[in-house]
Amino acid sequence: MIFGQKFRFMILALMALVILPGMSGCSCNRTVVIKTATPTVSADDTVYSGIYHAVQDAAIDVVFIPDDSYGDMMDLAQRQVFIDDMTDLINNGFYQNNAIAVNLELFNFWYITSPGDVQAPTTGICPTVTWPDLTNVAFAEAIVLLHSNSLRDCAWGNKVTSEPTSYRTVVHEVSHAAFGLADEYCCDGGYWNNAPQLYLLESSCSGDADNTAWRDCKSIHATNGIYWWRSEGTTADMMSAGGLPVVEFGFADWFLIKAVLTGLGSSTVVDPSVYAPSSWDWPD
Amino acid sequence: MKKIMKPQTSVILTSGVIILLAALGILIKPNVHAQRQLPKPTFAPMGAVAPAMKPSADRQIAILDLVIYSAEGGKIEKVDLARARIINSFAPNVFDVNGPWRVELIGKDRQQFYTMDPRLVHILDDNLEIPHSSIIQTGEVAWQLVVPLYYQDTVLWIETINIYDENQNLIFSTPVDREAWLKASGQ
Numbered sequence: 001m002i003f004g005q006k007f008r009f010m011i012l013a014l015m016a017l018v019i020l021p022g023m024s025g026c027s028c029n030r031t032v033v034i035k036t037a038t039p040t041v042s043a044d045d046t047v048y049s050g051i052y053h054a055v056q057d058a059a060i061d062v063v064f065i066p067d068d069s070y071g072d073m074m075d076l077a078q079r080q081v082f083i084d085d086m087t088d089l090i091n092n093g094f095y096q097n098n099a100i101a102v103n104l105e106l107f108n109f110w111y112i113t114s115p116g117d118v119q120a121p122t123t124g125i126c127p128t129v130t131w132p133d134l135t136n137v138a139f140a141e142a143i144v145l146l147h148s149n150s151l152r153d154c155a156w157g158n159k160v161t162s163e164p165t166s167y168r169t170v171v172h173e174v175s176h177a178a179f180g181l182a183d184e185y186c187c188d189g190g191y192w193n194n195a196p197q198l199y200l201l202e203s204s205c206s207g208d209a210d211n212t213a214w215r216d217c218k219s220i221h222a223t224n225g226i227y228w229w230r231s232e233g234t235t236a237d238m239m240s241a242g243g244l245p246v247v248e249f250g251f252a253d254w255f256l257i258k259a260v261l262t263g264l265g266s267s268t269v270v271d272p273s274v275y276a277p278s279s280w281d282w283p284d
Numbered sequence: 285m286k287k288i289m290k291p292q293t294s295v296i297l298t299s300g301v302i303i304l305l306a307a308l309g310i311l312i313k314p315n316v317h318a319q320r321q322l323p324k325p326t327f328a329p330m331g332a333v334a335p336a337m338k339p340s341a342d343r344q345i346a347i348l349d350l351v352i353y354s355a356e357g358g359k360i361e362k363v364d365l366a367r368a369r370i371i372n373s374f375a376p377n378v379f380d381v382n383g384p385w386r387v388e389l390i391g392k393d394r395q396q397f398y399t400m401d402p403r404l405v406h407i408l409d410d411n412l413e414i415p416h417s418s419i420i421q422t423g424e425v426a427w428q429l430v431v432p433l434y435y436q437d438t439v440l441w442i443e444t445i446n447i448y449d450e451n452q453n454l455i456f457s458t459p460v461d462r463e464a465w466l467k468a469s470g471q
Binding site: 177 | 339343345347371373374375376377379380381382383384398399400401402404405406407408409416417418419427428430436450
């Protein structure tokens, strides 16, 4: 009988270990407070908070600009169309990325009413863009000019033009600007020595203690002849591949992103529960 | 009379219960892969928007309008300063971001941050398997560089701004003329 009691206790403890984690969900199921009130903090009264969580010094700030085709931004109905597009892009782009979703409190989404203008290119591939005065959004880590006309978009530094449904492209571009992530696809991306994501030397990749958890050094032969070394092998992630299913960051991306988010002064940076190539959807 | 269960029978039954409860645990685990549309933010009418708060006076940035001249092949020939301003503003959070170019801030305090090559243009296409392609613009390229003049809660008294390319070549250097740059901003 004594053996039986001990055994049953062990069984109960084992049951708790098996069942409770299943009931507790994951870190992606945390409560997220969406603040949609008018701004209490902004750089200027031409800048409005779409979704505001923290003062600019303590957040990644993404600013949206309407193309002039959205019409008069003083007209509420016309402005609402722009805001609906912006919201859709946030919902289906940024919020579908697990690393961003579990750290939403560190992201602000702003908009300005001064329009830009995106037109088909007169020369080359990129559109002809007229940007509004961006002085009041100098705090932004990334600026997105939304337009509805269909054309090939481009990104320059922290500025990008985008159609409202280019969900993952915008997240990819914002990741360059806000987190300093290099491209990981072959062969004409923006590459630089960016440990533990990308290396100029194979020996640097294979000898970096920071990437031991996922190390699979594979080369990218750039069009200019230089070989770059990626620590995540051929894994498809937000910085390496397109296609709708790939919306997550890889381990190396997160290493760099975490450093940036931690630098904002937050003590509550949360590790993603899902890494590429797995995908994730905003939970119920 | 109470029937005493044999230990072997007890183990078999308890194991069965464990398997059943484990299966239930899996079944009642929140469905984290289900899709949910977040409630769309609503925005107040323009007339109801409260006047926005300005950053405090110790929050300043320098905005440098630069022009980069590059030869075919990408070699930088020179970088000119077209305009410089100091304004009261929050700064972008640049000090923990990586990039191939380095901006060095020298003075009583010393800081540096990294940035992408501003001549790099990403050509996008959301429908492609490869996200986009990239080119380095040559010839004359305008670049607006925002330089934080504070770090966390400390004002940075910067006297010189240096910029280095990916090969650590010094491609631009300018003294910071606070008086003239503040005047240029009209603040």
